[in-house]
Amino acid sequence: MLADPHGPGAVRRWHAGRVTSAPPCLTRIRGRVLTALAGDPTGMAPYVRALAEGDDAGYFAENGPAWTVHAGMGTLVAGIRALLLQALHPGALAGVHDWSRYRDDPIGRLTGTVRWVITLTYGSTEQADAETARVGRFHRRVQGEYVAGDGSARTYTAEQTDLVRWVHLAFTDAFLRSHQAYGGAIPGGPDAYVADWATAGRLMRVTDPPLTDAALRAEIDGYLDRGELRRDDRVDDVVRFLKKPPFTGMMGVAYRVLFAAAVATFPPRIRRMLGLRRSWLPVKTATRLILRVTERALGSGPRAQDMARLRLRRLGR
Numbered sequence: 001m002l003a004d005p006h007g008p009g010a011v012r013r014w015h016a017g018r019v020t021s022a023p024p025c026l027t028r029i030r031g032r033v034l035t036a037l038a039g040d041p042t043g044m045a046p047y048v049r050a051l052a053e054g055d056d057a058g059y060f061a062e063n064g065p066a067w068t069v070h071a072g073m074g075t076l077v078a079g080i081r082a083l084l085l086q087a088l089h090p091g092a093l094a095g096v097h098d099w100s101r102y103r104d105d106p107i108g109r110l111t112g113t114v115r116w117v118i119t120l121t122y123g124s125t126e127q128a129d130a131e132t133a134r135v136g137r138f139h140r141r142v143q144g145e146y147v148a149g150d151g152s153a154r155t156y157t158a159e160q161t162d163l164v165r166w167v168h169l170a171f172t173d174a175f176l177r178s179h180q181a182y183g184g185a186i187p188g189g190p191d192a193y194v195a196d197w198a199t200a201g202r203l204m205r206v207t208d209p210p211l212t213d214a215a216l217r218a219e220i221d222g223y224l225d226r227g228e229l230r231r232d233d234r235v236d237d238v239v240r241f242l243k244k245p246p247f248t249g250m251m252g253v254a255y256r257v258l259f260a261a262a263v264a265t266f267p268p269r270i271r272r273m274l275g276l277r278r279s280w281l282p283v284k285t286a287t288r289l290i291l292r293v294t295e296r297a298l299g300s301g302p303r304a305q306d307m308a309r310l311r312l313r314r315l316g317r
Contacts, residue, residue, distance in 0.1 A: 029297040044302070047115055047131075051307035054124025057317050059203075062309065065186050065193035066200075069175055070121045071305050072183035073291035079113070080242060081262035082174035087238045088229040088273055089166045091154070094144055096238070120200050122308035132203045149230040161207065168201040168209055169219055176213070177265045182287055224269065231273050239274055254290050261287040 060066040069075075087093045119131040148154050176193055179186065186193050190213040201209035210216040223229050247255045260279040263271060271277065 027297070029294065045115075047119060048304050048307055050127065051119075051122050051304055052310040052314075054127055054311050055315070056124050056126075057312060057315070058122065058124050058308070059128055059199050060121055060196060062312055062317070063187065065188055065196040066121050067305060068186055069179045069183065069193055069197075070117060071303070072179050073295045074178040074181065074183035075175065076291065076294065077182055077258050077261045077265070077287065078175040078178035080259055081178055081265060082171050083242060084239065084262065084266075084274055084276075085170040085174060085270065086167055087235050088231065088270070089163070089170075089223070090148055090230055090232070090234075091163045092166055092170075093234055093238065095163070118304045120203065122304050124311065128203065135204075147232075149227045161205070164204055165201075165206050165209075166223065168204060168206045169216065169223075172197050172201075172210075173216055173220060174262075176216070178262070181265050181284070182261065182291055224273075229273065231275060236275060239276065257283065257286045257290055 120128045145155050194216050195211040198209040260283045263276045264278050264283050
């Protein structure tokens with residue numbers, strides 16, 4: 001039994017000597033990345049530490065498809081890609097435009113999404129259910145009007161089945177394609193990840209989410225074929241902001257490469273709708289270099305999956 005499941009001693013015991021002093025440059029990179037992702041320079045925000053608690057293994061198997069994809073460096077590309085793809089649905093974009101603080105507080109918006117992903121992936125079922133309920137309470141306030149792809153005026157709420165479904169599809173597609181391009185192998189392959197993350201869709205009340213890569217592609221193509229997606233001034237505004245957010249120095253340079261990496265994973269049809277082109281620069285090479293440095297920096301200390309493993313070992317899993 002671990003005397004302190006949250007303390008540095010517990011982490012060192014789990015790592016069995018892996019934790020070593022990192023070079024100062026990697027420590028600085030780690031702090032900046034984790035501040036952006038978890039809202040804490042150590043990565044040990046309270047909700048991350050809490051992953052060591054709980055009384056069951058959670059919804060997703062250790063080292064399974066969701067664990068693997070969401071622990072990969074491709075997630076840094078996937079977050080950008082998901083926002084770009086979601087923006088093409090006028091209902092989903094209206095919710096972001098009317099209610100999100102992404103422009104005033106892009107880091108806060110990002111860390112809120114990361115918290116949901118991390119808790120569902122690595123938390124106990126109780127923690128995942130509580131996080132889903134937290135997001136649901138916010139969504140109940142989100143409502144308004146938008147112009148649909150066919151030009152008709154419609155009302156929306158964040159709990160509408162078609163909008164929640166589109167967000168789930170965009171998220172799943174973004175993380176899968178980004179991992180395929182910039183990550184490693186997925187246990188069971190792409191179909192296994194789509195089926196695994198369908199659990200998150202069901203928790204968010206998505207009915208019959210796709211269970212295979214082919215079904216996922218077909219659903220997204222269906223939105224395009226039916227004219228439910230559109231590009232307008234709001235989409236262009238989001239694209240401009242995501243292209244050049246308020247990041248400075250090396251972080252700004254790295255972000256621009258990651259943005260280009262996200263664009264490169266889209267099929268031509270989606271890029272045209274977003275008004276984007278693939279960069280002529282060697283994006284894949286530059287992206288892999290940035291992700292390698294970031295992975296080395298993050299590997300110098302405990303991460304969310306390490307906290308989850310502490311819980312699993314305490315439970316004898």
